[in-house]
Amino acid sequence: METTDSDPDLARALAASMEGSGAHAGDYGAQETGITGTRTSPATSYLQPANPGREYNPQDWALTTTHEIFLDPGPSERKRKPGDPAFLRPANSGSNVATLLTVLHGIPAARESMLARDCLDRDYGHDDQWWNGQQIRILRVTNTSDEETGEPEITEGVIEVQRLMAFLDGTMRAYGSVESLTMIPGYQEHNQTLSLSAFFRSWIGAIQKATLEPAEGKYGRTFFSEATQCIRGATDEALMNREAFQIMDLVGPTVGEATLYDMLDSVVFPADDETDVFVKFAPVICAQIRPPDGGMFNGCPIAIPAVLYPDRYTQAWAEPMREVRRKIEEQRNIIAEIELQEDKLKRVQVSEGTYHELQSVPQPRELLSILVEHYAAEESRKAPTGIANGVESESSAILLAMLEGVIHQLDTKLEALAKKKEEAYGALVNLRSSLTSPEDLDPSLPPLTRYTLRGVSPESSTIFTLLQSSDSEEGQTSTGPSTSSPGEQWWCINWAPRAPATGWETTPTLNYDVKKVTEEKVMHAIKTTGEGTILLVYANDEALNLGEGTDSSLPGPLQTFVDRDNAAFKAELQPNSPGRKRPNDWLEAEDEGADSSPGAGFSPKKISSSRSSATLGNATPEVSRKNSLSGNEIEMMEGIGSGSSQPTTGGDDTIGQQVDLSQPGGGEMQERGGISPVAKAFHLDSKGRGRDLDQDMKDVDSEHIEFADSVEKRV
Template sequence: MTDPNKGLSLAEQEERELQQAVAMSLNQNLGQQETGVTTSNKSNFGRATRDFYDEGAWAMTLFNSSAREIIISPNPGDRKRVEGEPAFLRPSEDSLYLGGLLTILHSIPLAREALLQRNKILSNYGHDPQWWNGQPINLPKIVTIQDAHDGDTDWDDIIYETQRLVAFLDITERSFGSVDALASLKSMSTYDSEGSIGRFLETWQDAAVRADPGNQLATVFSSKAYKRPLTVYDTPIHKDFFILESFVDPEHGQTLYDVLDRAIWSDRPGEELDDVWLEHVGEIFTVRLESTDNTKPIDVKIPAVFYPDRYLADFRDFSRDFRAQRLQEYDGIFKLDNLINRFSASKSAMHSKGMTLKETLEKAASAVSVTLPKSLANGANGLSLSPEAANAEAKRLADELREVSSKIDDKLKELVQRRERAIETLRGYTKILTESSDVSGKTPHYKYTLRGVCTDPHVTYVLRPSDHTEMADNEPTTVDEWQWWRISFSTDDAKARQAELQKSDASTSRNADVIGYTARKVREIEVLKAAREESKNVLLIYANGNAMNFREEPIPPPLQEFINADNAAFDAEFKEQASAEDAAGRQNEDSSSATRQDENTEMNELAQDGQRGTTPAAANVNVFDYQVSSFGDAADSSQEMQERGGRALLGQSNTAGPVQYSPSTNAAWNQ
């Protein structure tokens, strides 16, 4: 057995024994004893359990050689904000929709003002050149003894980081930033990356109320719902919420109100109506819809103008009346569906082949016309009829079957028409208090307009001031003064943008995909269509008139200085790139110059050797398959060489005669 201590010095042996003793105390495996799978032929990766491994028996390999890394373009020009385009926040792996949410909220004046929290401004927001890409900024802070005792010293970090992001969207020279630093806060930790937006709004409000209890802007994102128990004497149950979330069952033709009716009221036939209402709807109202079928989009008609009046306390009694009437219509539709199914489905063996009752009767009538005359003529069932009588009986029976089929068909049409009328009545209930000119005689008062949509984590639709109003002193108020934008951030968008700019980045690794963005103007009808058809998971942000009519003010000076520093860091990227390109250009020029100098030196040496070896009998010398004329005393030392086909190799003057190929000096060319 080989001594493992052989060749080691005394000090090394003592060190080895000490390590073994420590390892034993920690119950680690030593020497040749290993743990793992021993009966499988597959390779297994685990911790190293030996002190020595033969290099020829193992090697480190890539986990997936075909995997591609996704990187942000190293070229700052690809990340520079284009004039007229809105800046945005890219999606985060930990908080999928948070970037899109903040991008949209920044375009709502009241939401922007609330997130700025002007009553809690730092004198210095720090700086990190990679903050825009998600690097956190950690600043020293003064904390109270109570906060330190509770372990809650970071409660206000969410306010400061949100302020940085709002200021970034205001005046950055970059095209996009990141919410990674915000998502990485301890207060933002959540197991559900899609639920991070609700977590953010709730955590932000808690911090904002704590920082400035009297500031009403701290609660602009929250709404309050009430539910009264079965007895009127019990205290109603209430719940504050920031996002109204609902699953959507696949049903073509339904509207947002249909979905919210089920989410808020949950009315069911045969059950007593719940007394549920919204006591308060926030100035900014957020809705998230998710399809129950992962293969299909939500297919819900999204209104550009939303009225929550039907759910408010002012219309509780009125809503209960039409809710009860609607349940009756649902019950009638349910009964009609059962009748339609009874008249449609066949109980015969033909039904297993997908045939309806009407089709079965038609098939039976056709079969009777053919088979019954023969059966009756042959005395089937103890009857023996003449061919004429058998044909007449078969015709009579076939006509009866067709008559029954026709009656069933007429009944089905009647039932379907009744069902359509019932559905139309239901749609009428859905429209109550949802339009300014309501047929019910009740006019809705609380108007909300759609301000943004996220159809995917990387796709955001946002309504921004039009180009001609962004520089105006007054906030835009009319519809024409706002413009919808579609912002998408993906590898496909990077390719599309580079194709548009007709450039490529040769420095990108072949095993890496560059991720980039596109931003383009779209019409409102395109936004509503995308919200309905693009995705199975949609985020909708509405805002009321108070939120949109709020007059915006410039960001506070400390935040202005913070973004100015970030813009300066971005400008430094351009300077570094220019310096690197200049250095690379000079290096290439120096390399080319050195190459030309070496070639000139070599040619001069060859020319001098040719002069020394020239005899009167041999005026020309062949050098590497080229015929070089002898260099006379009167000839210039700068000569021109030409390739076999006449192409110049060195750009020198041709004061001497051109180089000519001499077949007689190289037999290989004659083969």
């Protein structure tokens, strides 16, 4: 048996355990006894009842986060109607990224920037469920070290945004999803108020990595705004504090703010006269308005202009705006003085110490009225005849007349003050709105830059976007004045769940509505609807007109990506397509197929694999690509990966093992002894020869039905 002499570790442990009782002394500290932590100790300072007056974000505090699940409509209900715009449905996280991208796609300069034509990938892959949020996984060579290689690298942060822009361009589906984008590291942001800032920060960082250009480069400049703060008259660059931004986060409004210009004034203009703040606005201005302290809006609390002229905040307009700001401050002082005089006439003036004691005392006007009523009642009584009573009655009448005269003077003075304050407020409103319209503008001043409202989202389930009409004669019809150009049309996209259609279904189905609306209805909706955050997107003429000769068609690789997704959707629209079934029908069908199928493992799910991402992706002819990693040339055989079927070993962005994608087991390419008809539609025949897409689509329609019939006969 070992003793403490032979085991030094055991001896130290015993010594430490006895040290707390004073039985032995050592160099290892006393053992703690009793309860670890008290009610006031740091160990339990956060363990206390929740504050009922505070809003807690479940994404920050919950042990597990959840979101409500809704079923998508059937394929035929998800088909895009001719002439209708496609859109991106709201994200599960509740952020406005989907709304932002839907609106930005309708702005030519924003669309071009996010397509990033100089940063195209060879192949954008495919997955049948990408539209529904499933990520597309492709084998890539990437630099995983922290050291900068100095070479451009196109990352998934650029590629996924390109996919979304291409999808909105030419999809046959009514809507898509941004879930695959929000799963990319850097784009994930649980705080909804910061989600748009996180998106722009991550996208611009990815663009910089792909182009090696600064943030205000070729693509980033579309959204790159910059605010400069300096001491008045300073010319030294070192004394100027510059801050770039892509979205304006406006919290409020506060008391006295009635328009968007008022909120911008509070943010841009400094409180002192010795500091200047200038803003250089991007061609596209994005802003979000949110209530303070996590509250809610019941309609937008301020007036939103359909046309914005932000020049008053630029450096070229600094001198004219200084004079306007001086006059605004004068009017504010006048209003403050009037309110002080009103307060003296309306309230009993008491010392600070006796304020609470005299709160129940009637105010001067009310007190005088009580006295008048009292003496009037006394006068109306018929007093007995007598000299004394006659004198008393005469005195009461004189006092009553004096009191009535004082009340009249008080009312007259209050009315005069109210009129002066109304005039001062009118002058203040005019000053605040000055230099916000080209009408009656001084010719000596610089011209104003017009920004039109291109999109607004008063709540997460509703998008209003202004788009070019497909027919120039189909512009919006409006009974009132409209600020949009001829040939433009406002669209309302509403996204909401609907109740189950039958008693067998317990999960509600998502419902959407895409319709044309007038500008009046858009402005009315802004005033009457809303919740936590209101998103606004403005664009100037530079962002809306790219110039003649600009090629706006999709680049080849992105057009191929859209064609593949459309072909998959066509297959999904076939009468016997598994994609037409509801999720609960899938489960029932699989259970039945597991027992009744003639072959091992045969189930309806296997039928769907004939058009699955594995078939579409892994059947692609192999492409030999040379990639550079740490200076070494690596020749890699790679194909289109998709979903979980891609046999990688190194993760999403690392090199996996070399896979022979031409083998039948690699992606079920040789399903039931023949090549998948959808694979043929993608020009993926066994010899890799290109085929005519229109003819292939006809083959899809006929061969898919024959394939389904053969399956039914075998079952």
